[in-house]
Amino acid sequence: MDMRPRLLRRVADLAEDIASVSRFVHSHPEEGFRERACSEFLRAALANQGFRVERPLPRLPTAFRAWRRGRRAGPAVAFIAEYDALPGIGHGCGHNLIAASAFGAAAALAPFVEATGGSVWVFGTPAEEYGSGKIPMLKAGLFSRIDAVLMTHPETFWLVNTAGLALDALRFEFRGRSSHAAATPWAGRNALDAVIGLFNAVSALRQQLRPDVRIHGIITEGGKAPNVIPDFTAAEFYVRAPRRRELDRVTARVKDCARAAALAAGCTVRVSASEPPVDDIVNNPVLSGVVERQLRSLGVRDLAAADPVPGSADIGNVSHRVPTAYFYCPVGPRSLDLHTKEFARRAASEEAHRGLLEGVKVLALSGLELLRKPALAKAARRALRRASLT
Numbered sequence: 551m552d553m554r555p556r557l558l559r560r561v562a563d564l565a566e567d568i569a570s571v572s573r574f575v576h577s578h579p580e581e582g583f584r585e586r587a588c589s590e591f592l593r594a595a596l597a598n599q600g601f602r603v604e605r606p607l608p609r610l611p612t613a614f615r616a617w618r619r620g621r622r623a624g625p626a627v628a629f630i631a632e633y634d635a636l637p638g639i640g641h642g643c644g645h646n647l648i649a650a651s652a653f654g655a656a657a658a659l660a661p662f663v664e665a666t667g668g669s670v671w672v673f674g675t676p677a678e679e680y681g682s683g684k685i686p687m688l689k690a691g692l693f694s695r696i697d698a699v700l701m702t703h704p705e706t707f708w709l710v711n712t713a714g715l716a717l718d719a720l721r722f723e724f725r726g727r728s729s730h731a732a733a734t735p736w737a738g739r740n741a742l743d744a745v746i747g748l749f750n751a752v753s754a755l756r757q758q759l760r761p762d763v764r765i766h767g768i769i770t771e772g773g774k775a776p777n778v779i780p781d782f783t784a785a786e787f788y789v790r791a792p793r794r795r796e797l798d799r800v801t802a803r804v805k806d807c808a809r810a811a812a813l814a815a816g817c818t819v820r821v822s823a824s825e826p827p828v829d830d831i832v833n834n835p836v837l838s839g840v841v842e843r844q845l846r847s848l849g850v851r852d853l854a855a856a857d858p859v860p861g862s863a864d865i866g867n868v869s870h871r872v873p874t875a876y877f878y879c880p881v882g883p884r885s886l887d888l889h890t891k892e893f894a895r896r897a898a899s900e901e902a903h904r905g906l907l908e909g910v911k912v913l914a915l916s917g918l919e920l921l922r923k924p925a926l927a928k929a930a931r932r933a934l935r936r937a938s939l940t
Contacts, residue, residue, distance in 0.1 A: 553662055557918055560658045561911050568654035568910060569903050571595055575646035576898040579635035582677025585612045588633040592649060592674055599657040601672070607690055613683055614674040615692060618660040624668025625927040627917045628693070628872075629656050630701040630865065632678045642894040643679065644704035647881060647906050651702050654906075655913035659921075666921040671696060675864075682864035685826040688871060696872050697927040698837055698920050701865060702909040704897065705878035706886050708853050710842045712876050713860035714831030715764065715790035716797040721824040722748060722808045726817040728781035738779030739816040745769055745783040747811030752787075755803060763800055764790040786824050790862055794829050829866040832937055836930040837875035837916075844915040848908070854878075870938070873930035875916065879909035 561568075571592065578587045589612040593603045601616040617626075631652035632645040641647075656672045663670055673692070676683035687693065703712075726739030752765055759765075767787030773780030789804055791797035805821055812819035845853065857878075865876050881902040886893050896902055920926050 553665070553918060553922070554915065557658060557662065557914055558911060560661070561654065561907065561914055564654055564657055565907060567595070567657070568650050568906065571653045572646045572650035572903060572906060573898060575633050575649045576641050579640040580633070581637055582634040582679055582681040582683065583610070583612060585633050585676050588649065589614060589674055589676070592631060592633065592653060595653055596656070596672055599660060601656070601660065606692060607686065610676065610683060610686055612674070612676040613687055615671060616656070617669055617671045618663060619669040620663035620665075620667040622667035624663070624666060625697040625920050625924050626669045626671060626695050627659075627920050628671040628673055628696045628699045629913060629917070630699060631672055631674045633674070634677050634679055636679055636889060639889065639891055640894040641897045642889045642891060644881065644888070644893065644897045644902070645678070646897055647704045647902060648702070650906055651909050651913060654910035655700070655917060658910065658914045659917045662918060663921065666918070668921045668924070670917065678864055680825065682826045682828055682867070684864040685867050688867055693868060693872050698930055699868055699872050699874040700837070700841070700913050700916055701874070701876050702879045702913055703876065704881040704902070704905070705888070706882055706884045707878060707880050708845065708850055709857060709878040710838050710845070710853060711833055711856060712831060712878060713792070713857035714866045715792055715860050715862045716794045716830040716866065717828040717862035718789045718797060718801045719823060719825035719827075720787045720789060720801070720804065721784065721822045722787070723784045723820040724782070724812055724815070724817045726779070726781050726815065729779045731777045731779050735779060739781070740779050741783040741815070741817050742773050742780045744811045744815035744817040744819065745772065745785050747814055748785060748808050751807035751811055752804060755807060759800065762792050763796070764788070765800070765804060792830060828862050828864050829870050831863065831866040831876055832869040832874065832934070833876060834869070834873040834930050834933055836926060836933050837873055838877075840916045840919050840926060841875045841877050841912060844912050844919070847915070848911060873927070873934050877912070879905055879912070881905035
């Protein structure tokens with residue numbers, strides 16, 4: 551019997567288990583690196599499906615990987631689970647659906663490795679929103695055995711050719727000299743002047759930047775009292791650009807803005823990274839082709855041509871090291887905006903779970919095609935090498 555209809559039936563049979571993962575994660579909104587309940591629930595759910603599960607990084611206890619292997623060699627296909635929530639919002643980015651999609655696709659596909667060979671993996675990746683848990687997992691070599699990574703993200707439209715901006719998260723700390731703001735202002739060195747100077751310099755810099763570059767920041771420490779010249783202030787910025795090489799140039803100029811502001815105010819400045827650097831997303835053309843074929847086979851025709859408002863995600867770092875397909879799946883009306891309480895409410899709805907099942911089908915069918923045609927994984931690796939040279 552052809553594997554494709556059997557796989558689709560298995561997805562249908564797992565529908566309630568998939569929804570239960572989504573509901574559990576949604577009802578346990580845990581912030582990055584604190585996703586203890588969600589990580590434990592996912593590990594147990596995968597173990598119940600016959601996966602071997604481990605937590606390989608003691609310093610990252612909510613991260614995990616799980617796998618099932620066939621009896622012969624073949625491609626290693628991985629699905630990505632995210633499960634951290636947004637502070638004060640909950641699952642406004644739909645990570646409950648991402649976790650459920652990885653579980654569902656892997657659980658549906660895993661029994662087929664006995665016939666196809668190869669292996670099916672799930673990576674539980676903490677702190678996508680703040681902290682980028684995939685990056686230390688990459689550095690630890692956890693993805694070194696993987697031939698292809700497949701991931702879907704909830705949205706309000708289908709899109710295969712997603713985009714993601716490279717991101718540098720910067721913290722600026724200015725130090726001056728405190729004094730009485732009325733009695734002896736000349737004795738002070740105003741660190742608040744320095745941080746305001748940084749914002750003004752960045753505003754001027756924006757005039758000379760390409761329109762797809764983004765710089766945005768906040769003052770996290772601005773002083774304690776209006777009659778005391780602040781001797782310490784701090785600000786945090788996100789700097790984004792479509793490509794890492796371009797971002798490196800922009801980040802260097804933002805740092806120069808900070809040094810100039812400190813010099814003008816007679817202060818010193820310390821610059822540090824508040825989060826690990828995030829790379830742009832490289833959608834592998836071979837894997838994207840596999841995903842699009844499965845979408846077309848399921849009757850999807852209204853594919854968006856381009857990502858209208860790209861953000862940043864640490865799947866970008868993975869995509870520079872392992873062939874990756876990262877696509878959007880609609881789970882609600884076009885009027886919905888991500889990172890809102892409205893999206894968080896909708897992420898547990900029946901409409902969202904219907905969209906989730908469509909995403910699981912695409913993931914599972916794409917994984918099956920890769921397992922049955924090992925040459926595709928080799929072609930994807932060659933495409934990644936070519937992309938790294940451009």
